[in-house]
Amino acid sequence: MAEFTLDDLIAALKEAAGADEGVAHDDILDVPFADLGYDSLALFNTLNTIERERGITLPDETVVEATTPRMLLDAVNLGLATAG
Amino acid sequence: MVGVDDGRRRVVVTGIGVVAPGEVGTKAFWELLTAGRTATRTISTFDPSPFRSRVAAECDFDPQAAGLTQRQIRQWDRTAQFAVVAAREALDDSGVSGVNDPIRTGVMAGTACGMTISLDREFAVVSDEGRKRLVDDAHGVPYLYDYFVPSSMATELAWLVEAEGPVGVVSTGCTSGIDVIAHACDLIRDDAADVMLAGASDAAISPITVACFDAIKATTPRNDEPESASRPFDLTRNGFALGEGAAMFVLEEREHAIRRGAHIYAEVTGYAGRCNSYSMTGLRVDGNEMAEAIRVALDRSRMNPEDVGYVNAHGSATKQNDRHETAAFKKSLGDHAYRVPVSSIKSMIGHSLGAVCALEFAASALAIEHSVVPPTANLHVPDPECDLDYVPLVAREQRVRTVLSVASGFGGFQSAIVLAEPEWSRG
Amino acid sequence: MTDVVVTGIGVVAPNGWGVAEYWDATLAGRSGLGPLTRFDSTGYRAHVAGEVNFTPEEHLPGRLLPQTDHMTRLALVAAEEALADAGADPTTMPDFSAGVVTAASAGGFEFGQKELQALWSKGPAYVSAYQSFAWFYPVNTGQISIRHGMRGPGSALVAEQAGGLDALAKARRHVREGTALMLAGAVDGSLCPWSWLCLSRSGTVSPRRDPQRAFLPFDADASGGVPGEGGALLVLETPDGAAERGQHRHYGRIAGYAATFDPRPGSGRPPGLRRAIDTALADAGIGPSDVDVVFADASGVAEQDRAEAEVLGAVFGPRGVPVTAPKTMTGRLLAGGAPLDVAAALLSLRDGVIPPSVHIGRPAHPDLDLVRDRPRPARLGSALVLARGHGGFNSALVLTS
Structure with missing residues (x-):
């Protein structure tokens, strides 16, 4: 299955939790979601969208543990690889 | 008027x-x-x-x-x-x-x-x-x-x-x-x-x-x-x-x-509500707003923390809540938080959203009436970060003169209410 | 008693975005009622509404949009204007010294329809995380409190169309109890197919298609009300508290309030509106002759209009006080209507002018001194605002300059 990229994530965040004037494409990989203005609810919605669209199920802890875009990309791609 | x-x-x-x-x-x-x-x-x-x-x-x-x-x-x-x-x-x-x-x-x-x-x-x-x-x-x-x-x-x-x-x-x-x-x-x-x-x-x-x-x-x-x-x-x-x-x-x-010679279960002595102004669903771990609601409710009741005989907790069984309110109890009640019995009846009746704190209010009044503190069921492995006396598994027979009942909800609302036995005289 | x-x-x-535009339109008699455009009303029992259409992206951060119903977006806009008008920034005030009380009727019903549709047509996994609060009754209070750093008391009341006055009274109590600043009132509304069906089941909505003929309270041709959306939020403080932070101007006092309930139909006991007025006046320490204008509930249902007209006649005497219903230009805004009337009443006190009621061509109650079509200049020291809610709720609020 196709890799889940930062562009995909930004699109999913925008759809599920709203655009933010402050989120540009550069250099956000390691910025905590909290600093980007996305709270746990925004992430729940985003993850639910990703899970539905990609047909995967991520562990419950993902929202708490994946605190940056890089960590979330890794978690989603691990999920995709496992779903294989 | x-x-x-x-x-x-x-x-x-x-x-x-x-x-x-x-x-x-x-x-x-x-x-x-x-x-x-x-x-x-x-x-x-x-x-x-x-x-x-x-x-x-x-x-x-x-x-x-x-x-x-x-x-x-x-x-x-x-x-x-x-x-x-x-x-x-x-x-x-x-x-x-x-x-x-x-x-x-x-x-x-x-x-x-x-x-x-x-x-x-x-x-x-x-x-x-x-x-x-x-x-x-x-x-x-x-x-x-x-x-x-x-x-x-x-x-x-x-x-x-x-x-x-x-x-x-x-x-x-x-x-x-x-x-x-x-x-x-x-x-x-x-x-x-x-x-x-x-x-x-x-x-x-x-x-x-x-x-x-x-x-x-x-x-x-x-x-x-x-x-x-x-x-x-x-x-x-x-x-x-x-x-x-x-x-x-x-x-x-x-x-x-x-x-009219009515039977009196309890007096409602004080209450307060505060907003956390933080998140529609999330709670900050410090419990500041709930602590403030408790302080004001006790103040209006003319009570000190030591006067609280039982704490009927929100105890919803989410990690975020249980730690949040434990912090709030410590912040508002000081050392007394470690001595007073604290229990959550949601362990038995679940979380009925807006109704549940009315059911908890009933349990609080009945605790005073019958001199029994209801337990927290299903509490076998205490969370080390929740280190108060949560009355695990078994009800406790003891005189209950006053009860503090609290709730925490979506929207950021934090509320506290205090009941006292009918003979309680305001300080 | 603390002022x-x-x-x-x-x-x-x-009929107006913001206080200035609303007040201009209201004095000019410009109506905001029109054919429903939000969806196709063919097949429904009602076709006219008071809509507030705007581009939310121009007024609110993008992040708030997926988690807010239309009426919450409107409430956030009104809250911002009210605080700016008061020159107040709660984030710079001491902890817990500012709070919010709003009134609601059905919550974010349009948001709810979207999620119910996702649930039933696609399945539980398609329901938004935001459904856990975006539709619920206190959502405006929570969102306003978060946006403006208001950590004092927060609450929401529901009494159908009467709740907006109850919210102002509750906020007044919080100020008297020591909370420095309260934001209170209601912005409400619900114009989606699912709410439209529910609203039309109330039996009080006009079936007429002509926006000028649909909502005619106190008119011989009255045929019901027209639903609208919007409302008002007000900043309440003590004069001393306001002065302490440099605000010496105010619009008027919340001087009196009372709420009553009608007995069960057929009980033979009198309805409660008169007692609400008497008690609110007593609370304000004034008599009927001190009241300079009445903002009527004006339901547009003939029988309810008659009941209100009779009570006004009994309290104030025939043509004893000017009566107006600027809501003829906005429709009935659920919980938001009464706070909007309070805003209009305060602006009347400020400007010495009573806004008109419009479209009423055949007044049905000759004893009612209805201010029609043109604003009426007057020396105004006090105003009475009335609101009734479906099911028997009556609330009365007295304002003094």
Whole structure:
């Protein structure tokens, strides 16, 4: 299955939790979601969208543990690889 | 004339009515709590198989046996049915009916979800199960408007108690049950009424409610062990178990109650609410706003932290809540937080959203009445970060002179209310 | 008793965006009622509404949009205007010294319809995380509190169309109890197919298609009300508290309030509106002759109009006080209507002018001194605002300059 990229994530965040004037494409990989203005609810919605669209199920802890875009990309791609 | 509280007019509880998970009625409710039994089970009112969390604490409610007519059963949402049945018990218990002056009697009803089961069901009908946005006028039931506005429940209650004073609904999500009692007490203190029928009701075990809590993973997925699914303060907790129910009270100006020789369960001595202004669902770990609500409620009660004899916790069994309120207790009660018994009856009756803190208020008044502290069921493996005395598993017989009950809810609302035994004299 | 005054007003209404535009339109008699455009009303029983259409992206951060119903977006806009008008920034005030009380009727019903549709047509996994609060009754209170750093008391009341006055009274109590600043009132509304069906089941909505003929309270041709959306939020403080932070101007006092309930139909006991008025006047320490203008509930249902006209006649005498219903230009805004009337009443006190009621061509109650079509200049020291809610709710609020 196709890799889940930062562009995909930004699109999913925008759809599920709203655009933010402050989120540009550069250099956000390691910025905590909290600093980007996305709270746990925004992430729940985003993850639910990703899970539905990609047909995967991520562990419950993902929202708490994946605190940056890089960590979330890794978690989603691990999920995709496992779903294989 | 509407005045402002000068401490002269005090408010007491003279009637209690309960529809709680398990068997209906105050007596059955108190037996369940003091026995440490749980009423959580696999959802039976609809097919829960498509959902993540399939556990809930359901009421064994037979509306016909509870005295409702066929018309009421067909027209009223389950939330309104619960409210009226609980109110009838409270009125019978207090003996106030026929004694109260309608003009000096009011009603305040609390609810988080209103008539959600009926709205969910009727929407499916008029939208052909969601296929049509332009819903079909021809297929709507005539009383849709009473489901649209939850104040319709207050109307039924007002007619029941013949109230012609202030009537309304207080809705603050999961703190509704405390906030509605507090608002009713204010109306009595301000001399707008002598008698208030007040309490809260929620029957929201419906597909839309279960789905929205699934989406934020707030409810427990412990579907294979439904009886022990709600585990407040336990290390193995993984979310709350949805519940349903209602508790209604007759609140009365103290002299009014004494004059008619009413039995007084407790005095409501103080309360306060604060907003965390942080998140619609999240809580900061410091518990600052709940601590402030507790401090103000005690201050208005003219009590010190050491005066608190039992803390009826919110104890929803989400990690974030249990740690948040433990921090709030330590911050507001100081060392006394480690000495006072703290328990969560949500371990037994689940989390019935707006109604649950009214049920907890009932448990608090009954703790004073019967000198028993109800336990926290299912607490076998304490969370090391929750290090207070949560009264695990077994009820404790001890005199309870005062109770602090708290709630925390979506919207950021934090509420605290204090009850005292009738003999309690203000400091 | 501690004085509580209004130091800031925020308004969104079908005939005006913001206080200035609303007040201009209201004095000019410009109506915001029109054919429903939000969806196709063919097949429904009602066709006219008071809509507030706007581009939310221009007024609110993008992040708030997926989690807010239309009426919450409107409430956030009104809250911002009210606080700015009062010159107040709660984030710079001491902890817990600012709170919010709003009134609601059915919550974010349009948001709820969207999620119910997702649930039933696609399945539980498609329900938004935001459904856990975006539709619920206190959502405006919570969102306003978060956006403006207001950590004091927070609450929401529901009494159908009467709750907005109850919210202002509750906020007044919080100020008297020691909370420095309260934002209170209601912005409400619900114009989606699912709510439209529920609203039309109330039996009080006009079936007429002509926006000028649909909502005619106190008219011989009255045919019901017209639903609208919008409302007002007000900043309440003590005069001293406001002065301490440099705000010396205020619109007027919340001087009196009372709420009553009608007895069960057929009980033979009198309805409660008169007692609400008498008690609110007593609370304000004034008599009927001190009241300079009445903002009527004006339901547009003939029988309810007659009941209100009779009570006004009994309290104030035949043509004893000017009566107006600027809501003829906005429709009935559920919980938001009464706070909008309070805003209009305060602006009347400020400007010495009574806004008109419009479209009423055949007054049905000769004893009612109805201010029609053109604003009426007057010396105004006090105003009475009335609101009734479906099911028996009556609330009365007295304002003094």
